[in-house]
Amino acid sequence: xxxxxxxxxxxxxxxxxxxxxxxxxxxxxxxxxxxxxxxxxxxxxxxxxxxxxxxxxxxxxxxxxxxxxxxxxxxxxxxxxxxxxxxxxxxxxxxxxxxxxxxxxxxxxxxxxxxxxxxxxxxxxxxxxxxxxxxxxxxxxxxxxxxxxxxxxxxxxxxxxxxxxxxxxxxxxxxxxxxxxx
Numbered sequence: 329x330x331x332x333x334x335x336x337x338x339x340x341x342x343x344x345x346x347x348x349x350x351x352x353x354x355x356x357x358x359x360x361x362x363x364x365x366x367x368x369x370x371x372x373x374x375x376x377x378x379x380x381x382x383x384x385x386x387x388x389x390x391x392x393x394x395x396x397x398x399x400x401x402x403x404x405x406x407x408x409x410x411x412x413x414x415x416x417x418x419x420x421x422x423x424x425x426x427x428x429x430x431x432x433x434x435x436x437x438x439x440x441x442x443x444x445x446x447x448x449x450x451x452x453x454x455x456x457x458x459x460x461x462x463x464x465x466x467x468x469x470x471x472x473x474x475x476x477x478x479x480x481x482x483x484x485x486x487x488x489x490x491x492x493x494x495x496x497x498x499x500x501x502x503x504x505x506x507x508x509x510x
Contacts, residue, residue: 367391368426381419388426388444396433403438425460445475 356373364383367373371387374395378385381401387393403418410416420438424430428442431450442448443460454469462471463478482488489506491499504510 384419384421386421387424388428390427391424392429394430394432394434394450397430397436399436401438447475447478
């Protein structure tokens with residue numbers, strides 16, 4: 329039994345090493361698409377939580393879905409009705425517009441349509457229709473400003489540090505200097 333366990337662990341180790349040699353983001357996109365999620369071009373998925381009905385989810389072009397984000401396509405509260413309606417199920421589509429950023433640990437509920445050019449802040453719980461060019465924050469998620477206003481905040485932030493083209497070491501050095509960390 330121990331011998332089989334060691335072989336299984338070895339196979340799993342090889343699987344994960346091969347997986348990470350591939351482009352992990354491309355693998356995630358292909359996996360989500362194989363489940364039925366409709367995904368546009370130039371997307372990054374850091375989360376793979378596409379509920380039990382992934383075919384009800386549509387994601388536009390140039391969308392980032394941060395880690396911990398969950399898409400929920402059904403309403404589990406029907407549990408309360410199961411005694412009287414044993415077959416009940418309530419479902420809803422989720423649609424994410426193009427050029428949208430979904431922050432870490434968000435929950436996107438059934439029957440939600442997020443417009444294009446939106447920012448969904450970390451931890452937001454979103455349900456319903458979010459207009460184009462909106463920044464949504466909170467639980468429940470509410471539109472707090474236009475994306476253009478957020479852009480102005482980001483561009484004028486005292487903590488803006490342009491590091492995207494730097495190596496990891498150069499970025500770390502620049503950020504540490506900025507914050508006075510030795």
